[in-house]
Amino acid sequence: MDAAYGSIVGGMMTAAFFAALAGLVGVMIGRLWDTRSESTRWRRDQKTASHQRVIEQFQVTYEAVRVVALTGADAASFQALVEHTRSGGFAAWDSAVAAVWLHGSTDVVVAVTQLDEALGALFTAATDRRIQDRTEWNQARELAGAAFEQFVSAARSELDLPPVPVRVFHSTQMTPTTAHQPAEINEQRGAS
Template sequence: MNSAILAAIAALVGIAVGRLWDARSESTRWRRDQKTASYQRYAEEFQSIYEVIRALAIADPDTDTFAGMVADARTNGFKAWDSAFIAVWLHGSAPVVSAATALDRRVTELFYEAQHRRFPVEDWEQIRIPARRAFESFIAAVRHELALSPPQIQFFPDTQ
């Protein structure tokens, strides 16, 4: 074979390998971006659903509006939370999925507890701690997976 043909073959092989490498790198970046976005969204939705539950916990269950608040929370309040949870299950690593599942369970328990009676502020301060600790664990699992150093402070100061 002459050198021109060998050079052409080498160039084609180089292009093919480069394109294969680019496709693989792009796929890896896409998966990483999906994972990171799902983690961020789940954390953001925690704040939203936590506020819905807080509003229920401090509301008077003997009022007419309370039943409407509960119904709205059940039909609309958890949609975005559930969607974000599913995204973590689809894209997340096993440790982060475990932490997200534990958080979901604590949020569900908090929601059911908030429906039983009106909580004075000091009682609310206590019943919310397990959910807040689960959130801290979720954030720690995400930061570990993303190779981010742990912060020297807690997100919620009362979870220490």
């Protein structure tokens, strides 16, 4: 009876050992999977947040440049406005661009760099007083608008979102295009 009892206990111990080992391996694989999934979600959240910050800061920075470009102030007041804009108007923009440089894909980094350069050129034109009226402003801002639209397109692509036609500036001479009609946008979504 002792031999039979020993083989039963030994068999149960072996089964218990393998069950415990399988449980540990399962927990380790599950934790590894959770860590990997969590890391992927964190990276996507960082990308989304940095892209959103660029879009928000573009609006703020663009408006600051517009104010400088279209001000009719005398030389001293104009210079004070330029210095005020330089000292406080670009820190948040620079931070948003740097976050995209860190977290963005190659296409998005290239797009945000082009956008940064276009805004810089627009600000330089404004501070050099090469923009005298709204007509010149509308022409000068076109490069920044195109760069912004390219950034939005690259960011949406990186986040696996369907393409959406974005137009940041609307001219009074322009008529709405069919690309801005909800039916066509929904049609584009269905195709992707």
